[in-house]
Amino acid sequence: MATMTAVGAFASPTIDSPEALRDVEVPLPELRPRDLLVRVEAVSVNPVDVKRRSGLSPSAEPTILGFDAAGVVHAVGSEVTSFAVGDEVWYAGDVTRQGSNAEFQAVDERIVSRKPASLGFADAAALPLTTITAWETLFERFRMTQETTGDLLVVGAAGGVGSVLIQLAKKLTGVRVIGTASRADSRRWAEQMGADAVVDHHHLREQTLHAAPYGVDFVFSPHSAGNVETYAEITRPFGHVTAIDEPEGLDLVVLKAKSIAWHWELMFTRPMFGYDMEFQGALLAEAAAMVDAGDLRTTLTTAIEGVDAEGLREAHRLVESGRMVGKVVVHR
Incomplete structure (x- = not known):
């Protein structure tokens, strides 16, 4: 053998x-x-x-x-x-x-x-993995096109998926990208990837609403635990959230009043x-x-x-x- x-x-x-x-x-x-x-x-x-x-x-x-x-x-x-x-x-x-x-x-x-x-x-x-995840998020979950405008919040902007998501969004859509990062090196990286603004995820609500006073249209979420209520506050009515994690006990009912759509993204779904x-x-x-x-x-x-x-x-x-x-x- x-x-x-x-x-x-x-x-x-x-x-x-x-x-x-x-x-x-x-x-x-x-x-x-x-x-x-x-x-x-x-x-x-x-x-x-x-x-x-x-x-x-x-x-x-x-x-x-x-x-x-x-x-x-x-x-x-x-x-x-x-x-x-x-x-x-x-x-x-x-x-x-x-x-x-x-x-x-x-x-x-x-x-x-x-x-x-x-x-x-x-x-x-x-x-490859991060590109597929970012691509499916933008163009299948969020249904973005070159004509799509509005504000996209990328949580974990300096991470693997966030780094590609920013690049694809800036090249292939018309959205404004707000990334989250807290350290100086991760903020610089997010800016190098093309983020239009960077906010501190430790102050997500306040700084996001300062950058987008009327709220964001799209949220990419790799860290959903403890953030759903904040997403409800910072996302516009009829907005969209796509999550790649699956924290236990996730309660999404707070999103209902604004009719915010919650999407799951798993790049392994197709081959599975x-x-x-x-x-x-x-x-x-x-x-x-x-x-x-x-x-x-x-x-x-x-x-x-x-x-x-x-x-x-x-x-x-x-x-x-x-x-x-x-x-x-x-x-x-």
Whole structure:
């Protein structure tokens, strides 16, 4: 049986435990008809990786985490039509399958595109998951177009999704973007991404209403716990909120008086249910064209060499700190 190296995640109390992430040898993935076998050159670590790792149940079998990836097609399934061996690709993966923290990964061609030619593997790996999340938020949840105006509040503007959301909103819509950040470095980053104004999330109500006295039209929310009442106050009647988190006991009734719509965004929905999967491949191809045209920039801020347990443990620590600006990528 052919094998490969990978980083296995196991149930453990903290990331500092030697068992949390461990270098392992596992079978090479078997390809489904529409699969690509990608030699992984770079991966980024997202909050979802940390969340999944911390929620693992005890098991002798490793879980291979990792979603964002950039690499080279090594082999193709029997029904693949869009890619060939040697193609350089990027993608965000499928939460129902083993991930990208490995030497090779099997991924359905429909959620893959060729990576931007102007980016190396590390810079490219920073973008897929956050770009899909931001794109689906703006153009599917909020139904924005180039003609859309109004005010968009991006909570966590210096984070991975926020960084891309700002760029896409400024390039592809007519909205004014207000980002939230509290530290000097995160405020600077949000401004570099294109935010028209930056407010302190510790004073969200007061500073948002100072920046937008009549309220905002759209809110992107990665941190919804404790903020719903504030969203009700700062959002205009018939406004929209899109959340990517799922805090327990979330009560949305306070939004009813203003008929504020609450949307959920999960970029894994399409691959999880095999629904309209080609959309994500096409989305990434369009994003790659934007990168190569200079209209979308990488959000990589920290690069760590070594797609192994040591490198990924360091990346998980950075994401867990809650102080990351942009994205951390681990590369070969």
